[in-house]
Amino acid sequence: MIYLDHHAASPLLDSVESGMNDVRAVAWANPSSPHAAGRASRSLFETARRRVAEVIGAASADMILTSGGTEACNLALRGLIPAGARIVTSAIEHPAIRDTLASIPDLSIQEIPITGAELPSPDAVAALLDPESAGDSWLVLSSVNHETGSILPIHEYAEAVTKAGGRVIVDATQALGKIPVSIAGVHALALASHKIGGPAGAGALYVDREQSLQAQATGGMQERGRRAGTPDVVGVHGFGIACLSVEERVADMTRLADLRDTLEAFLRESGATINGEEHPRVATVVNASIPGWRGDILIAALDVEGLCASSGAACSSGKSEPSPVLTALYPEETWRAESALRLSLGPTTSQSDVNQTIEILHRVLGRKT
Numbered sequence: 001m002i003y004l005d006h007h008a009a010s011p012l013l014d015s016v017e018s019g020m021n022d023v024r025a026v027a028w029a030n031p032s033s034p035h036a037a038g039r040a041s042r043s044l045f046e047t048a049r050r051r052v053a054e055v056i057g058a059a060s061a062d063m064i065l066t067s068g069g070t071e072a073c074n075l076a077l078r079g080l081i082p083a084g085a086r087i088v089t090s091a092i093e094h095p096a097i098r099d100t101l102a103s104i105p106d107l108s109i110q111e112i113p114i115t116g117a118e119l120p121s122p123d124a125v126a127a128l129l130d131p132e133s134a135g136d137s138w139l140v141l142s143s144v145n146h147e148t149g150s151i152l153p154i155h156e157y158a159e160a161v162t163k164a165g166g167r168v169i170v171d172a173t174q175a176l177g178k179i180p181v182s183i184a185g186v187h188a189l190a191l192a193s194h195k196i197g198g199p200a201g202a203g204a205l206y207v208d209r210e211q212s213l214q215a216q217a218t219g220g221m222q223e224r225g226r227r228a229g230t231p232d233v234v235g236v237h238g239f240g241i242a243c244l245s246v247e248e249r250v251a252d253m254t255r256l257a258d259l260r261d262t263l264e265a266f267l268r269e270s271g272a273t274i275n276g277e278e279h280p281r282v283a284t285v286v287n288a289s290i291p292g293w294r295g296d297i298l299i300a301a302l303d304v305e306g307l308c309a310s311s312g313a314a315c316s317s318g319k320s321e322p323s324p325v326l327t328a329l330y331p332e333e334t335w336r337a338e339s340a341l342r343l344s345l346g347p348t349t350s351q352s353d354v355n356q357t358i359e360i361l362h363r364v365l366g367r368k369t
């Protein structure tokens with residue numbers, strides 16, 4: 001099997017798997033219990049929190065450990081943004097942001113025009129804030145797009161927005177491990193473990209301590225009252241270990257860019273159009289639209305040949321709706337969203353994987369010609 005779906009989940013690192021196994025005999029205990037068993041579990045939990053905090057330059061006290069990226073995004077949006085606020089966001093956000101914002105009543109939502117053209121300037125983004133009530137304005141964006149790998153200049157945007165009196169929430173779920181991620185200049189930042197070789201079901205939210213955060217899961221004083229419930233210490237421990245390999249992952253990007261370029265060159269020669277290439281992009285993803293193919297049918301054909309790929313966000317797979325990200329980027333070329341193939345790479349991806357992928361694509365795409 002060739003696995004090219006690292007943007008959905010990147011395989012568990014060996015260090016994470018063995019580290020989680022090593023602590024199972026201790027980490028079952030409730031870390032809020034004051035006795036020896038609870039204290040042992042608490043110590044593992046706090047070590048993990050410190051590791052997650054360090055990887056983005058935050059203080060441990062400002063990190064809330066969650067069940068993943070979706071919960072972190074929900075907590076930031078529902079817990080920080082006051083009723084009636086003005087939101088500046090984009091149409092290419094992950095559903096964890098897009099659908100959550102849409103479900104919060106009384107927000108006035110403005111979309112930054114992110115299309116298959118140059119990204120908007122920081123001044124253009126800040127200009128969308130409401131000058132009358134900038135204090136209630138929030139920029140909500142992902143720093144790396146899950147489908148195309150587009151990198152948004154989030155710190156430049158944050159500087160301009162903060163200068164205009166607004167605040168900034170960043171979904172860095174796809175950025176961690178691909179580009180350096182920092183909390184500099186932002187008010188909240190969401191992360192997920194399974195994008196960096198940690199287990200699924202663990203994540204984190206950084207929240208600037210000056211902000212007032214309303215807990216969403218209530219019923220206990222865990223996480224200093226910001227997220228109630230007994231946590232999964234084994235999972236969070238795995239996330240902490242995965243954070244130790246983030247620098248190594250980022251250093252691997254030059255190698256992955258070469259593999260990505262090889263795949264893209266083959267796809268172009270086969271008549272595909274590359275999506276997101278107008279933007280600065282991370283090295284881990286090829287998003288191509290292939291004329292004459294429906295994305296879901298192509299993915300199924302590739303699966304039969306032993307290639308795990310995606311036609312968009314993993315959360316949307318199983319549904320055959322065209323990708324909303326590509327629809328927003330290329331509104332005049334709706335075929336792109338219907339015919340998309342996403343191949344996403346990670347530390348386990350080798351030259352041999354890429355060679356075999358090209359052979360499989362050659363065989364499968366050739367069937368239609």
Ligand SMILES: Cc1ncc(COP(=O)(O)O)c(C=O)c1O
Pocket residue numbers: 007008067068069070071073094096142144145146171173174192193201203313314
């Ligand atoms: C950009 C982005 N945000 C949020 C999420 C949701 O994270 P999780 O799957 O940990 O809930 C994902 C996962 O695909 C993502 O890519």
